[in-house]
Amino acid sequence: MPPADTHDRELARVLLEQLPRLHQLAWRALRYRAGWRLGYMPKPRRLLLYLTRRCSMRCVMCPVIEVEPTREPTVAEVARIVGDPVLDRVTEVVLTGGEPTLREALAEVVQAVIEHTPRIAEIWLTTNAGSPRRTERQFSLLVRTAVYARLQKLGVQI
Numbered sequence: 001m002p003p004a005d006t007h008d009r010e011l012a013r014v015l016l017e018q019l020p021r022l023h024q025l026a027w028r029a030l031r032y033r034a035g036w037r038l039g040y041m042p043k044p045r046r047l048l049l050y051l052t053r054r055c056s057m058r059c060v061m062c063p064v065i066e067v068e069p070t071r072e073p074t075v076a077e078v079a080r081i082v083g084d085p086v087l088d089r090v091t092e093v094v095l096t097g098g099e100p101t102l103r104e105a106l107a108e109v110v111q112a113v114i115e116h117t118p119r120i121a122e123i124w125l126t127t128n129a130g131s132p133r134r135t136e137r138q139f140s141l142l143v144r145t146a147v148y149a150r151l152q153k154l155g156v157q158i
Contacts, residue, residue, distance in 0.1 A: 083116035
């Protein structure tokens with residue numbers, strides 16, 4: 001049985017060599033399991049907020065056309081989402097969907113995001129600009145809200 005004994009000794013040697021690495025991996029797993037509550041995981045800085053599944057276009061590359069429109073989050077629900085303590089370090093919010101300019105209460109949604117996100121600096125609106133007049137009208141409302149709140153940046157992504 002000498003070969004098995006040699007194998008066991010070799011396995012023990014390898015495990016002892018790898019013990020610091022195994023300890024490091026176990027500690028990392030524990031930290032991630034404990035989560036952000038203990039301050040080990042970085043909190044998100046950027047938030048993609050899907051406001052609607054409705055869209056005025058049918059772009060072939062967009063997954064939105066494959067999904068049935070669902071109930072859109074209310075302004076209060078958006079406020080509750082962005083006010084979650086997990087998101088207290090968010091500095092940038094991207095409003096997207098479908099087509100977010102189809103939301104009549106878009107300015108109120110932006111106001112809720114500004115009020116409930118303490119470190120907000122940038123808000124981006126992703127749009128297809130399929131209706132230039134609607135996009136211009138909605139964005140002008142957002143500009144007034146952003147200027148009042150002293151945002152560093154308000155942008156449009158087409």
